[in-house]
Amino acid sequence: MKASRWLLLGVLAAAVALFFGLGLHRYLSLATLQQRHAEFAALYAQHPWDVRAGYFLLYLAVASLSLPGAAILTLAGGAVFGFGWGLLLTSFASSLGATLSFWLARWLLRDLVQSRFAVQLQAINAGLQKEGALYLFGLRLIPVVPFFLINLTMGLTALRSWTFYWVSQLGMLVGTAVYVNAGLQLASLQSLSDVASPALLGSLVLLGLFPLLVSAVWKRVEQRRVYAPWRSHKPKTFERNLVVIGAGAGGLVSAYIAAAVRAKVTLVEAYKMGGDCLNYGCVPSKALIRTARVAQQMRKAGDCGLQSNAPVLDFKALMQRINQVVADIAPHDSVERYTALGVDVVQGYATITSPWTVEVALNGGGTRTLTTRSIVVAAGAQPVVPPLPGLADVGYQTSDTLWAHLSTLDSLPKRWVVLGGGPIGCELAQAFARLGAEVTQVEMADRLLLREDDEVSALAQAALQADGVQVLTGHKALRCALQGERKVLVLQPQGPGAAPGSSHGARQELHVEFDLLLCAVGRSARLTGYGLEALGVDTAKTVLTDAHLQTVYPNIYAAGDVAGPYQFTHVAAHQAWYATVNALFGDFKRFKVNYRAIPQATFTDPEMARVGLNEREATDKKVPYEVTRFDIAELDRAIADGTQRGWVKVLTVPGKDRILGVTIVGAQAAELLAEYVLAMQHGLGLNKILGTVHSYPTLAEANKYAAGQWRRAHQPEGLLRWAQRFHAWRRG
Known part of the structure; x- marks a missing residue:
């Protein structure tokens, strides 16, 4: 003050x-x-x-x-x-x-x-x-x-x-x-x-x-005004309590909860059950990363007293394994399982024709009309494809099409270009480089992982480069071109230092040849084709909802990527609980979505996980904070495992142990983060973590040691001086 x-x-x-x-x-x-x-x-x-x-x-x-x-x-x-x-x-x-x-x-x-x-x-x-x-x-x-x-x-x-x-x-x-x-x-x-x-x-x-x-009466009047054009379409009775559109993480959880409370619920999915995460995203990419990690361990086996070996990739076997992992998990999200749970699963394309009516164009032909008290839209997101001249001519893949494309090949494409420096781009660039591909990663910004702190971005870039990825930050993609049988991406460096080690000037074009180009520049919500526009629901970037996930129509809800503000599978499942409970029981009690502790992780090696604020966000929001840092290199288990890269960084309220945010970089960072997510969700401070017994030797001890670092920095010096005098007096 x-x-x-x-x-x-x-x-x-x-x-x-x-x-x-x-x-x-x-x-x-x-x-x-x-x-x-x-x-x-x-x-x-x-x-x-x-x-x-x-x-x-x-x-x-x-x-x-x-x-x-x-x-x-x-x-x-x-x-x-x-x-x-x-x-x-x-x-x-x-x-x-x-x-x-x-x-x-x-x-x-x-x-x-x-x-x-x-x-x-x-x-x-x-x-x-x-x-x-x-x-x-x-x-x-x-x-x-x-x-x-x-x-x-x-x-x-x-x-x-x-x-x-x-x-x-x-x-x-x-x-x-x-x-x-x-x-x-x-x-x-x-x-x-x-x-x-x-x-x-x-x-x-x-x-x-x-x-x-x-205010309550006014809201009722507003609701009547919104519903007025559709009054003649409102059924006198409803066949269902809830219709859920989309069988990804959000839709599956919504349908599961509705069936669990004995509501009559229909789940509509046009393509594959399980959505993006199971079929194109989290599951196949993590299966790939597992194989890539083993390949790297074979190269580094000498560090553990074993003979190092250059891994020999059996590409067909790799793709079979990835597809088998997806197949093994698929029954968890299958039509058969959800039907057994009491969910009416309809396979087709849903269109909302009134606030209480959903028309489904069935995959097998014909249509089916469903009347319902409430609707949850959980249609997910799709990859963004940049408007790059010549892109269609050279051909490209996205995270949605990559796995099916690779399954048709006999060998791993040799030269890759990955457009995008976000989590998806970083994970796949590192994994394919470890499997033997020549990977060039292109990011227009001056660093990777823009939402993370600078030191996290720097470590991510260093880790990718150590695995053979050519990282070109500060480069703008201008166009793609076919030069005979050669596929070329034309880049323009954005300024001095744009490409470390490069001699290209700020205006000189850089030509990068490739066999496969992967677009990983982000994902956008699937908003069109579901009838929301005709109803007048705001779908500028996402489906506009309030804190209860209600749209302008109180009986129509949205959850997951279509609702934002996060594009994580676990957030979609989290929102689905609120949307479903509010849709079914909102007349008695409605719940606002709690975003207090949302974890996120990038599964590169080392992993990078975070919950709450990092330093960049705290500074931008002008939130005062203290930083406590523990280097994982000091951890016994990390030394034994040879995984010393990384740190635990905790942001707290100045002078207090209340946690504002945590960033963990290192082996199994996403697993270690769970303790902090629990602490933040339930208002537990670092003193509680310090007072919790952690097994030895484990990586989880890093959390306790970080709490210990904070405690040492906040020792009651005055009291300790009195204690020192007391002990001196006792010695005589």
Whole structure:
């Protein structure tokens, strides 16, 4: 906190202490007001404007400093000035005083509170930005909530000052009028409870709840407006409780949950059960990475006292193994399994024709119309193909088409170009290089893995280059070309240093020959063809949903890649729970999706895993943090395994053990991260991890040692000095 703020805080504290120290609070009592009412009235008769000004300033000071006595002053306003002048003076003095208190809290403490609790306050700030005036108005109408507490609390939020003022002016008017009117009968009052009787307070509480009731009614009106064009299409009865579109991770979990709670559910899938992860993404790529890791271990066997051998790739056998892994997992996601669970599985292409009707063009021919109470859209995502001139001429693959294409080949393509420096591009570039391919990886940005910290990107690039990948960061793909039988990608370096070790100038083109070009520049949500556009659902980049995963139609939900903001299989499954429970039981209770601790991993060697904030994000969001780092090279198990590359980096709230985020780089980083995900999800700090027994020797000890590093950096030095003196005294 700045010195000027400390100074002001000291002045305010001194003023409050002086108020109580001099006993001034005794003058702001009902007894004093009744005893001296005649004096005040006489003084007002002689100097009306001076008394009004003095009263206004006194009220302003009491309200702005949150001193007790505002209720007595309001009574005095009615007793001395009458109802008209009393209401005018007290209304504006109380609102302006509340605003001054609001400003003081904001100037002194808001930055500190918002920075310390940035993650927790995101939802609150978003809610206040959207409906802050409504909530404040409701609170102002309920006198059982201390107004000074409302002033201070609102000052710590992002609510606009003007909004706070005019809502306070309007919202406090009723309560102020009640007290000013009571001041007219000052002599008959025995205590403040005579003014605010339980019946009156109850009425004002109900009045305070009125805006919330209005909000609920307004939402119902909005819903009726949205559904109005479709009223004639609404069935009187429904064949199903839920229709789920898409049988990837999100759709499968939705269907599973619905069947588990005995709802009648239909799952519609146009192509393969299991979606992208099983058939094109996570499963085949991890099977490939396993083989590539074994190949690398054979080359490095000499490090373990064995004879090193150059691996000989049996490409047909490799592809058979990958396909077999997919086949072995496929029964978990199969039509037969889900049918046995009670899910009606329909294979075809779904189109939403009304908010309650889904038409399915069956794979075997014909159509089938389904009526349903609710719909969950979980259609997944598809690879982005860049608009690169000549790309179609030379041919290309994506993560969706790669495996089927490779299965038709007799040998591994020799020269690869991988477009994209994200997780998919890095994983596949390293894996195919380890299997013997000549891989060139192209990224237009100046580093790989843009969402990670610089040191993570640097290690990833070094690891790929060590395995033979030519990494060209800072290179823009211009076009593809066929030069006879040669396939060429034309690149342009974006500036000096774009390609380490390259002599190409900023404008000189670089030609890279390849046998196979893999586009891995990202994935986009599948949004078209499902009828959402015709219904008026916003599908600009994803399906627009609220915190409950509802679209503009409250009975239509989205989950997984189509909903965003993450494109992870585990997030799709996570969202599916919320979408399904809200769809089936939302009339009784709805749940907001919890994104508090979302893990993510890149399965290169070494692995790179993260949850929460990294340093780059914390800096961008202006979240204060401390860094605790433990190098895995110091870990006994890592030394024994020869996997010393990497670290555990924990971001915490300054001076506290509360975890803001964790980045782990090293062997089995994704497995090690789970402990931190659990800790963040349930609010456990580093002290809890330090106090947990970890098996020896394991890689998981790295988590405990990182917690120990934090503890050592926050030792109570003063207490330890006293302990040192105590032990010296005990020694005599």
